[in-house]
Amino acid sequence: MAKCFALIGWSQPVIESMQKTGKPFVVVSLPEFEPIAKEQEIPFVSYKLDTWSDTSNSIDLFEKLKPFGADVAVPLYEETVEWAGALNSIYRDDPRVLNRAMLFRNKAMMKRKALIGGLKVGLFEEVHNPRQVEQFMDRLNEANLQLAGEEDSWVHIKPFSAAGTVGHKLLRSKEDIIKKLQEEDFPCLAESHLSGKEFSCEAYIHGGKVRFLNITEYVKLGYSNFVPAGPELQARRKLIHDHVQQLVDIFGIEYGMIHPEWFLTEKDELKFGETACRIPGGHILELVTKSYGFDALAAFVLIHDPSLTGEELNEIFPNDQEHPGIYNGNVMIYPQKKKISELIVPEELHEDPYFEDHTLVPPLSGQKLGDREGFGNHFGTINFRGEDAERMRGLLEHYQTVDFYH
DSSP: OOSOEEEESOOHHHHHHHHHHTOOEEEEEOGGGHHHHHHTTOOEEEOOTTOOBTTBSHHHHHHHHGGGTOOEEEEOSGGGHHHHHHHHHHHHTOTHHHHHHHHTTOHHHHHHHHHHHTOOOOOEEEEOSHHHHHHHHHHHHHHTTOOTTSOOOOEEEEOSSOOTTTTOEEEOSHHHHHHHOOGGGOSEEEEEOOOSEEEEEEEEEETTEEEEEEEEEEEETTTEEEESOOHHHHTTHHHHHHHHHHHHHHHTOOEEEEOOEEEEOTTSOEEEEEOOSSOOSTTHHHHHHHHHSSOHHHHHHHTTOTTOOHHHHHHHOOOTTSOOSOEEEEEEEOOSSSEEOOBOOOHHHHHOTTEEEEOOOOOOTTEEOOOOOTTOOOOEEEEEEESOHHHHHHHHHHHTTOOOBO
16 A cells, blocks of 8 residues: 555545545645645645746645655545655656656647547647637548538637547537637647537546446436446447547556546447546545445545555445446536526425435625636536436436525
């Protein structure tokens, strides 16, 4: 077992899960979190993770972590992935660990590596200005044999290193290129639209092998999902497992958890979207915990430890081949108005047998809302639990349209 886990970033749920395990850990995060850490008596190293310089780098951080005996680093959010990769390169004496971490932080590099390894991906290019986006769209139109007057092929614009959907823009026409793109969007990745049923996986990797695999069903990306996925995706579990293992092999991933997103086509083909190696959004690991009966957040940390034995792995993870017999889902609630003053929860929600609880909070009087970046800034979550996947999907579809804030 690791002497001490260095948790890079801040996640209160992860910290609480690690406290329950009794395993030694230290949190490395921005200086503003230090008062909270002191109040909760959490081992803490204050560090400027948003700066990389002669005085803020992995060698310096490595030295500051020595008194704690840290020997495994774990990234908690997107911007800490390369920090954890750099530290683990030192701990394992393997510079390629950092190189692999950089794959997760550059979506263009990630796509090229996946393509070289044989996964199906969309057409993509690095672009530096709107004119190059227009040329990319023209080439897509040609490849798709578009006729004059037909709709343009859709193009997705994504920052190289942003988390999830942050900075993601969908361009449906040449007019969108003019209307939606700004100078600060460049350089970025342009890619073709992938059709099919989008879903994610949460794969715990140890020794280069998938040790536990969850499949998450997206009802609406960024709004609602449930765990495990319904019968349609579960029936293709072997296909999905094989593709996840292929991704692990291509990227050379040895330890940790990955969160790849895929598209399942009508022909039962899987197309690779992208992947991350930090805690996924949408409270997915909390749903995994509820459905499978183990602490998925603590497991996220522990799986980074190369010294775990097969016996210890079996103690951490249940058998993922056995369906847990229960579905847990949630809806993330976003106000539908720019100015809100009250929270109204319909009585029918409380009366539904699948309703578990919610974390919605009343707004400040006359509260005004700013613009939303990606799928961040939801006002709370509604949690459901039940035995029927179709009923779960119907509930999530319904409540993601309900306006709770007035």
